[in-house]
Amino acid sequence: MSTPNVRPLAAGNWKMNGSSEMTLSLLKGLTERLKSAGGSLAAEILVCPPFPYLAAAIALVDKDIAVGGQDCHPKASGAHTGDVAAAMLADIGCRYVILGHSERRTDHGESSAEVAAKAAAALVAKLTAIICVGETEAERDRGEALKIVEKQIVESLPPAGSASNLVIAYEPVWAIGTGRTPTSDDVAAVHGHIRKLLRTNLADGGQVRILYGGSVKPANAAELMAIPDVNGALVGGASLKAEDFWAIAEACR
């Protein structure tokens, strides 16, 4: 549900999906729909393709669709084969970077301290950091969801974070790509807790956007977006189809 003075964000995380052809057709589909809608929606639209397609994506969209990376290195430069610096993302025109996604925490063993270091680098590069948090199914079953999310947030927040350069994405790990979503009450409880933490830790924590992610589809987007303190969506699978991602973006209000 919209928070006063907070513009929702509809963010598409393509993960390791896509091709040159798909980048072209998907972004053509989104820009055409945006044009027909008069140039903007209630929500800001963001796409996060894999690194090889970022430059092409930036060339294809106008400024009304933001482009972001899916990770960055905490250091500004150096001997880090395969990594990408935040300043490089900013240099080519990215405005956002997703950090600490559960797939990176699992696949690459990223700790919250590393996520905080990456977020600090993103802020120096003038990127907005989308910090992802969320509990596993076992943690939820043990009644630890709020505790886990709180620990991840407190340990992942960079110094100098504010509503202008931070977004939090709550993604229950068990809801990602499974077609399962938490109940509205459960989403409300976690988002409410995150809001409280942000208010405690940041001067303008009441204005930081908190996204929900995990099996967001056109069919459930409006219901999820109506939950208090849900200020948009981080969308995986459904962001790969212009029609579906557009429908979700329209529901982010």
Ligand SMILES: O=C[C@H](O)COP(=O)(O)O
């Ligand atoms: O970053 C996006 C999330 O992991 C959600 O993915 P999903 O929409 O495919 O469940």
